Amino acid sequence: MAVILLIEDDPQVCRALQLALARYEHTVSTAGTGEDGMREFRSATPDLVVLDVMLPGMDGFEVCRRIRAQGAVPIIMLTARGDDFDVVAGLAAGADDYVVKPVQPAVLDARIRAVMRRGSVRSDEVRTHGDLTIDAVGAMVSKRGQPVALTPIELRTLLTLSGSPGRVFTRQQLLEQVWEHDYLGDSRLVDNCVQRLRAKIEDVPAEPEYVQTVRGFGYRFGPV
Amino acid sequence: MRRLPQPRGLRVRLVLAFVLVAVLGATAAAWAAAASAGAAIVVEAERRTIENLVHQIGMTTADLSYPPTQDTLDALRTSMGEDIQVTYQGLRSGNLPLITDELRAAAHDRLVHQRVVGPDGPKLLIGTPIVITGLDLRRAPSGIEVYAVRDLSAFERQVDGLFATAALTSAVALPVAVLLALVAASGVLRPVSRVRDTARALTAGDMSARIPTRGGDELAELSETINRMADALQESMAEQRRFVADVSHELRTPLSALTAVVEVLAASVDDRLPTARESAELAVAETQRLVALVEDLMEVSRFDAGTAHLRVEPVEVTHAIRDCLRARGWLEQVQVDMPEQAPALLDRRRLDVVLANLVGNALRHGDPPVQVRLRADDDLVEIEVTDHGPGLSPEVLAHAFDRFYKADAARPRSPGSGLGLAISLANARLHGGDLLAGNAEGGGARFVLRLPGNHGEQA
Numbered sequence: 001m002a003v004i005l006l007i008e009d010d011p012q013v014c015r016a017l018q019l020a021l022a023r024y025e026h027t028v029s030t031a032g033t034g035e036d037g038m039r040e041f042r043s044a045t046p047d048l049v050v051l052d053v054m055l056p057g058m059d060g061f062e063v064c065r066r067i068r069a070q071g072a073v074p075i076i077m078l079t080a081r082g083d084d085f086d087v088v089a090g091l092a093a094g095a096d097d098y099v100v101k102p103v104q105p106a107v108l109d110a111r112i113r114a115v116m117r118r119g120s121v122r123s124d125e126v127r128t129h130g131d132l133t134i135d136a137v138g139a140m141v142s143k144r145g146q147p148v149a150l151t152p153i154e155l156r157t158l159l160t161l162s163g164s165p166g167r168v169f170t171r172q173q174l175l176e177q178v179w180e181h182d183y184l185g186d187s188r189l190v191d192n193c194v195q196r197l198r199a200k201i202e203d204v205p206a207e208p209e210y211v212q213t214v215r216g217f218g219y220r221f222g223p224v
Numbered sequence: 225m226r227r228l229p230q231p232r233g234l235r236v237r238l239v240l241a242f243v244l245v246a247v248l249g250a251t252a253a254a255w256a257a258a259a260s261a262g263a264a265i266v267v268e269a270e271r272r273t274i275e276n277l278v279h280q281i282g283m284t285t286a287d288l289s290y291p292p293t294q295d296t297l298d299a300l301r302t303s304m305g306e307d308i309q310v311t312y313q314g315l316r317s318g319n320l321p322l323i324t325d326e327l328r329a330a331a332h333d334r335l336v337h338q339r340v341v342g343p344d345g346p347k348l349l350i351g352t353p354i355v356i357t358g359l360d361l362r363r364a365p366s367g368i369e370v371y372a373v374r375d376l377s378a379f380e381r382q383v384d385g386l387f388a389t390a391a392l393t394s395a396v397a398l399p400v401a402v403l404l405a406l407v408a409a410s411g412v413l414r415p416v417s418r419v420r421d422t423a424r425a426l427t428a429g430d431m432s433a434r435i436p437t438r439g440g441d442e443l444a445e446l447s448e449t450i451n452r453m454a455d456a457l458q459e460s461m462a463e464q465r466r467f468v469a470d471v472s473h474e475l476r477t478p479l480s481a482l483t484a485v486v487e488v489l490a491a492s493v494d495d496r497l498p499t500a501r502e503s504a505e506l507a508v509a510e511t512q513r514l515v516a517l518v519e520d521l522m523e524v525s526r527f528d529a530g531t532a533h534l535r536v537e538p539v540e541v542t543h544a545i546r547d548c549l550r551a552r553g554w555l556e557q558v559q560v561d562m563p564e565q566a567p568a569l570l571d572r573r574r575l576d577v578v579l580a581n582l583v584g585n586a587l588r589h590g591d592p593p594v595q596v597r598l599r600a601d602d603d604l605v606e607i608e609v610t611d612h613g614p615g616l617s618p619e620v621l622a623h624a625f626d627r628f629y630k631a632d633a634a635r636p637r638s639p640g641s642g643l644g645l646a647i648s649l650a651n652a653r654l655h656g657g658d659l660l661a662g663n664a665e666g667g668g669a670r671f672v673l674r675l676p677g678n679h680g681e682q683a
Contacts, residue, residue, distance in 0.1 A: 016482070184547075187537060
């Protein structure tokens with residue numbers, strides 16, 4: 001279904017995940033190091049990258065930053081549970097989601113589908129909020145006529161929030177609607193995504209106009 | 225025979241010993257000094273008394289007529305003062321009943337003296353012959369003998385004064401000794417109590433506790449040795465924990481591969497081979513169990529290493545409980561009793577781990593109905609999980625939170641890792657709360673989870 005680049009240094013784990021994901025009809029190319037991963041990324045132009053944090057040479061965070069600098073391809077980090085540092089650093093480097101190893105293929109597949117789904121949330125119109133134009137059908141966002149490159153998760157977060165301007169969404173609600181996580185989803189995913197979103201669409205990210213924080217509750221779109 | 229009660233505290237014993245030694249020493253020294261000084265005084269007094277008498281005799285016998293008459297003897301006696309007796313053969317002037325016959329016999333040819341204690345104090349008895357120089361220039365006893373009794377009580381009083389001073393010195397030494405003993409005892413006991421406090425802290429699990437050491441005495445050496453022991457202990461514990469963490473970590477990589485492929489395997493097994501089908505399903509199930517076990521081991525080693533962190537966020541506890549039960553398909557089997565709302569600041573994932581473990585245990589080991597009761601106010605969230613089974617025996621209660629404790633070795637293994645309650649307790653404590661195990665009044669097992677609701681922040 002998707003073309004996936006898997007960057008993982010352990011050959012057995014790499015091969016096993018490749019086999020498992022093939023069952024879910026993904027085409028998986030693999031790389032064992034960060035350097036190989038970057039080369040493969042440029043030649044294979046994958047739809048999504050699954051990235052191990054622990055890599056020899058260039059580590060997963062650096063690979064994540066470089067891929068992010070080149071575009072809006074969704075990235076899922078493979079981390080070890082409880083190694084909070086990995087999660088925080090991975091999200092800061094621009095990952096859209098993370099899974100904890102060992103991961104069940106069904107779970108990984110669900111996450112892959114969630115972070116790749118650009119499609120919208122019950123809206124089929126082109127809306128304009130201030131300088132921001134959001135085209136839900138074409139999955140396009142532009143600011144003052146300039147297209148803004150958003151990852152699918154960022155786009156869906158924006159669509160969800162702007163679909164009901166002024167309504168407060170809790171992190172939990174966003175996690176379930178946008179990331180399709182269960183009730184134990186990690187709210188840091190939301191906070192991180194909102195930060196990246198603000199960096200792309202706000203004039204002054206520290207004083208957001210479009211995606212505003214409601215202290216103690218969550219986030220709200222506008223009022224613009 | 226009854227033994228004397230032993231003084232208990234080291235301080236009391238030290239003070240007693242110190243005081244005893246000091247007072248004994250002071251007394252002995254003062255007494256010895258007084259005794260030798262007293263002896264010297266007596267000897268000197270006797271010498272001087274005798275000298276005086278001899279001198280007096282010399283003065284008065286120069287113009288003595290010989291042989292003496294009774295008058296001569298009387299004159300001699302009165303010239304020499306009181307308590308004098310002068311004798312010559314049958315004649316005697318003065319009367320001294322204290323003079324014994326032995327003394328008289330000895331005084332025939334030389335000066336003798338004797339100290340006696342009479343009814344009215346110590347006396348010195350002196351007897352001496354008067355020696356005259358004959359016409360042939362030979363000196364010989366004249367046959368006249370002078371006896372004297374001299375009172376020594378003035379010197380005796382002097383000596384008594386010495387002993388009184390000695391006794392006073394000893395008495396004064398007592399409070400000073402007590403004071404010094406107390407100072408010395410606390411000097412010794414302060415390091416001892418530091419050793420005790422540190423040993424206590426180490427026993428309580430604070431492996432970083434060390435004894436502050438100063439100086440280079442034996443106690444400092446002891447402290448130093450105990451500190452080194454604690455270092456070694458801490459290092460070896462850290463090594464064991466690292467080992468467990470490393471083992472779990474190393475297991476995780478092959479488990480990652482295994483988890484990924486067993487599903488492929490199970491899906492591709494031909495349904496016409498029932499044994500292969502069953503084997504594949506077993507492989508899937510056991511792999512999942514192994515994953516859960518390794519996860520729990522890693523969680524435990526994170527608690528041990530102190531690297532488990534709390535991620536507190538606003539949680540609606542009623543939702544958290546319902547979500548936890550719903551996600552595991554337990555909503556139908558559990559009676560829930562909770563208020564409309566119970567907002568709190570908690571770590572959601574950790575709360576879920578504890579809840580799932582308690583309810584899971586109740587459903588597996590107890591009898592229905594399993595009840596979950598929530599009570600919450602601003603400061604405290606209390607969740608009670610009760611079943612209606614036989615409850616927990618005292619022995620099980622004592623070990624309920626031990627790692628890998630199996631209540632009944634004969635029973636089939638439960639699907640849990642054996643670490644669930646240990647992890648639950650650690651999670652409760654990480655919140656600054658607690659988890660208590662006991663039995664409900666009806667007899668079933670009852671676990672009470674108490675967590676601070678606002679986690680030190682404003683609600």
